Amino acid sequence: MAGFGWFWKAMGSSATANQKKSKTIVSESTKAADRLADAPDTEVVDIARSCIGTGEDRAIVDAPLLLAALREAASRTVGLRPFDVQLQGALRMLVGDVVEMATGEGKTLVGGLTAVGYGLQGKKVHVITVNSFLAGRDEAWMGPLLDFFGLSHGAIREEAGADERRDVYARDVIFTAVNEAGFDVLRDQLITRRADAVRTPADVAVIDEADSVMVDEALVPLVLAGSEPGPAPAGQITDLVRRMEENRHFTVSGDHRSIFLTDEGAAFIEKELGIDSLYGEVGEAGDNADADGDSGEAAPGPLLSQVNVALHAQHLLTRDVHYIVRDGKVALIDNARGRVAELQRWPDGLQAAVEAKEGLKVTDGGRILDQITVQALIGLYPQKCGMTGTAVAASDQLRQFYDLSVSVIEPNVPTKRFDEVDHVFASDEDRDAAVIDHIVEVQGTGQPVLVGTQDIAASERIADALVLRGVDCNVLNAKNHEAEAATIAEAGRPGRVTVSTQMAGRGTDIRLGGSGDAEDAEHARVVDLGGLHVVGVGRFRSQRLDNQLRGRAGRQGDPGSTVFFVSLEDDMVAVGGAGDELTAQPDADGRLEQKKVLQFVDHCQRVTEGQMLDIHATTWKYNKLINDQRQIINARRDAVLDTETAWDDLSLHDVEKAGELTAAGIDHAVLVQAAREIMLYHLDHEWSDHLAYLDDIRESIHLRAIANESPIDEFHRMSIAAFGELAGRAVAKARETFSEAEITAGGVDLGGLGLHKPSATWTYMVNDNPLSSGGGSMMGSIAAMFR
Ligand code: ADP
Numbered sequence: 067m068a069g070f071g072w073f074w075k076a077m078g079s080s081a082t083a084n085q086k087k088s089k090t091i092v093s094e095s096t097k098a099a100d101r102l103a104d105a106p107d108t109e110v111v112d113i114a115r116s117c118i119g120t121g122e123d124r125a126i127v128d129a130p131l132l133l134a135a136l137r138e139a140a141s142r143t144v145g146l147r148p149f150d151v152q153l154q155g156a157l158r159m160l161v162g163d164v165v166e167m168a169t170g171e172g173k174t175l176v177g178g179l180t181a182v183g184y185g186l187q188g189k190k191v192h193v194i195t196v197n198s199f200l201a202g203r204d205e206a207w208m209g210p211l212l213d214f215f216g217l218s219h220g221a222i223r224e225e226a227g228a229d230e231r232r233d234v235y236a237r238d239v240i241f242t243a244v245n246e247a248g249f250d251v252l253r254d255q256l257i258t259r260r261a262d263a264v265r266t267p268a269d270v271a272v273i274d275e276a277d278s279v280m281v282d283e284a285l286v287p288l289v290l291a292g293s294e295p296g297p298a299p300a301g302q303i304t305d306l307v308r309r310m311e312e313n314r315h316f317t318v319s320g321d322h323r324s325i326f327l328t329d330e331g332a333a334f335i336e337k338e339l340g341i342d343s344l345y346g347e348v349g350e351a352g353d354n355a356d357a358d359g360d361s362g363e364a365a366p367g368p369l370l371s372q373v374n375v376a377l378h379a380q381h382l383l384t385r386d387v388h389y390i391v392r393d394g395k396v397a398l399i400d401n402a403r404g405r406v407a408e409l410q411r412w413p414d415g416l417q418a419a420v421e422a423k424e425g426l427k428v429t430d431g432g433r434i435l436d437q438i439t440v441q442a443l444i445g446l447y448p449q450k451c452g453m454t455g456t457a458v459a460a461s462d463q464l465r466q467f468y469d470l471s472v473s474v475i476e477p478n479v480p481t482k483r484f485d486e487v488d489h490v491f492a493s494d495e496d497r498d499a500a501v502i503d504h505i506v507e508v509q510g511t512g513q514p515v516l517v518g519t520q521d522i523a524a525s526e527r528i529a530d531a532l533v534l535r536g537v538d539c540n541v542l543n544a545k546n547h548e549a550e551a552a553t554i555a556e557a558g559r560p561g562r563v564t565v566s567t568q569m570a571g572r573g574t575d576i577r578l579g580g581s582g583d584a585e586d587a588e589h590a591r592v593v594d595l596g597g598l599h600v601v602g603v604g605r606f607r608s609q610r611l612d613n614q615l616r617g618r619a620g621r622q623g624d625p626g627s628t629v630f631f632v633s634l635e636d637d638m639v640a641v642g643g644a645g646d647e648l649t650a651q652p653d654a655d656g657r658l659e660q661k662k663v664l665q666f667v668d669h670c671q672r673v674t675e676g677q678m679l680d681i682h683a684t685t686w687k688y689n690k691l692i693n694d695q696r697q698i699i700n701a702r703r704d705a706v707l708d709t710e711t712a713w714d715d716l717s718l719h720d721v722e723k724a725g726e727l728t729a730a731g732i733d734h735a736v737l738v739q740a741a742r743e744i745m746l747y748h749l750d751h752e753w754s755d756h757l758a759y760l761d762d763i764r765e766s767i768h769l770r771a772i773a774n775e776s777p778i779d780e781f782h783r784m785s786i787a788a789f790g791e792l793a794g795r796a797v798a799k800a801r802e803t804f805s806e807a808e809i810t811a812g813g814v815d816l817g818g819l820g821l822h823k824p825s826a827t828w829t830y831m832v833n834d835n836p837l838s839s840g841g842g843s844m845m846g847s848i849a850a851m852f853r
Pocket of ligand 1: 146147148149152167168169170171172173174175573574575
């Protein structure tokens with residue numbers, strides 16, 4: 067950041083000034099407390115309301131009094147009297163910041179107070195959580211506080227149908243998992259009657275685990291797909307691919323994100339299949355490819371795509387790391403959380419390829435109807451704020467992508483956690499042996515241990531080794547996630563060992579001695595033993611993620627300690643340190659204690675963090691373009707939904723048919739709706755084709771590594787050209803359909819013309835852990851192509 071020192075200084079000093087200011091406001095609020103203590107409930111509510119201005123912006127005009135009223139209400143309803151630091155946090159969130167508050171500081175209550183503050187200003191609030199379990203839990207917990215102020219509230223349940231969702235969305239403050247919020251946006255973008263929409267847009271998003279949502283998962287596409295047979299690789303291709311050899315028939319990029327077919331590999335397939343050229347076939351997207359007139363190149367054929375997905379499934383996706391096989395089905399593991407991602411699938415071909423690889427029944431492929439990234443979803447909220455234990459390290463991204471500032475809130479009680487220096491080993495084997503010895507030893511003292519691993523395979527490996535040594539442990543991973551929250555809550559009991567993948571059980575607090583109220587004696591015992599001991603197996607791809615794990619220990623002034631066991635073979639070290647030389651002499655246990663080794667690991671992590679930021683920035687450029695195009699389509703959709711424009715156009719185009727229909731006495735409203743459905747069918751279908759085409763060009767740019775032109779520019783050029791023709795084509799097809807379709811008093815029969823809407827839809831997240839071998843194939847290849 068050379069040259070920008072003044073900027074960061076200015077930022078730092080304004081942060082300090084804000085901190086001072088909010089402390090002053092909170093201490094002023096304490097003075098108002100007496101006045102409220104004896105006031106009846108209704109008066110507390112009235113006082114709170116009086117703190118909101120009557121101007122159009124409904125600004126908070128008396129912050130100290132408002133905070134006092136919130137504190138009083140929380141004590142009366144939730145039974146928790148907010149600490150000063152919690153009021154400070156709520157205050158900064160009401161200004162629109164992301165606040166950093168450590169684990170166990172009571173962020174749920176801070177979020178509740180913030181929601182009330184916005185609610186009193188007449189704003190609709192969405193509290194966004196990382197999963198539906200937390201949305202439900204937090205809503206039930208904060209409900210009484212919201213009731214107190216007469217604010218209606220609800221949580222979006224994963225299982226909820228359209229009617230229930232519509233009802234919940236209409237309320238003042240709702241709690242929802244980020245993916246549910248996104249899926250509802252997508253489904254609402256496909257309605258053909260306004261009344262079918264479930265969402266009521268909100269004014270404010272209050273985002274929990276803000277860095278996870280807005281940075282780590284920002285580019286995860288939420289996808290809505292419809293059933294339609296997709297290009298599943300034939301079993302034959304799966305068999306061929308299994309016989310192919312790395313570095314001969316294909317190469318894998320150093321970061322394990324992308325796989326490339328070599329000429330020899332292509333020749334092998336061509337020979338085995340007895341075809342002339344794998345590249346010769348013109349893809350299904352041929353029509354669209356013409357839009358890109360000047361390149362004269364066809365999109366890759368379906369056969370080539372099949373070979374590519376089969377290679378990807380075979381050589382980049384690993385069972386128990388990227389997916390598990392359960393009940394004869396492939397279940398994806400959500401890398402960010404190390405748990406099974408229910409109802410999620412990979413994009414059509416890849417899912418089928420993995421099923422073929424595992425010898426399972428290949429399910430239907432599908433068609434991607436629409437998609438949105440988490441970042442674009444968050445962008446839909448006019449106002450946002452957030453909270454997390456680790457915001458500072460994400461400041462750059464939060465500012466760059468969301469224009470949000472970070473406020474650090476000091477802990478209520480000073481932290482006493484001890485972070486030990488890393489234990490680094492040359493090999494995974496030495497590291498694992500040392501980590502097991504370490505856990506066995508600590509557990510022997512009775513101190514509870516939480517072990518954080520990078521993936522499920524590692525957690526099982528560690529757990530198995532512990533069992534062999536006679537240590538009982540709880541494993542938190544995709545295979546038993548239902549009990550996750552309950553299990554993690556007990557991870558602070560004496561002698562307990564809990565092995566967890568990344569952030570499994572996030573959002574659930576670990577209290578020393580256990581979760582119950584009657585655990586005070588146990589609490590004291592665990593405090594004497596040194597509190598919770600956190601062991602990281604491998605450093606994460608950013609310091610922030612390391613800190614998320616470390617933050618599990620030492621909550622609310624409790625003692626606690628953390629240590630990471632690193633191997634030079636870890637993904638993060640291998641990727642971040644690629645090309646660097648390191649010579650060091652291990653001791654008898656294989657441990658490398660030299661200072662330069664420790665610095666090297668930090669260096670690798672910084673390099674990785676830099677790569678992640680670059681990938682985020684470039685990938686966002688790509689996503690933003692799709693998102694902008696979607697907004698244009700949405701504006702058109704809105705017009706079609708809310709006006710008679712479709713009927714106006716179609717009836718004008720085929721005056722004769724329109725005349726006949728009217729003469730037949732069909733109700734005007736029926737005709738308008740029929741025209742609307744015809745127009746929307748084609749618009750949506752063209753959009754879906756467009757997305758498939760974009761996927762193809764992305765893939766072809768990636769495969770062909772076009773020289774002399776930057777891939778993003780090339781992508782822009784081709785996608786804009788194709789988009790330019792989309793609407794015109796939709797209208798032309800709609801006119802054709804209008805002339806051909808049978809329209810009666812019962813409406814239009816699109817099925818009669820073979821124009822079927824998908825018989826079922828499902829949603830999934832394409833997850834991406836860019837350091838492991840591309841759990842999200844698309845993301846992996848986008849990332850690779852933009853570097
Ligand atoms: P975080 O999300 O910040 O890790 P939680 O919201 O899960 O923390 O709360 C952690 C624990 O602290 C909960 O058990 C909660 O009951 C408790 N807690 C929160 N606020 C207060 C308070 N003002 N006084 C006492 N206990 C509190």
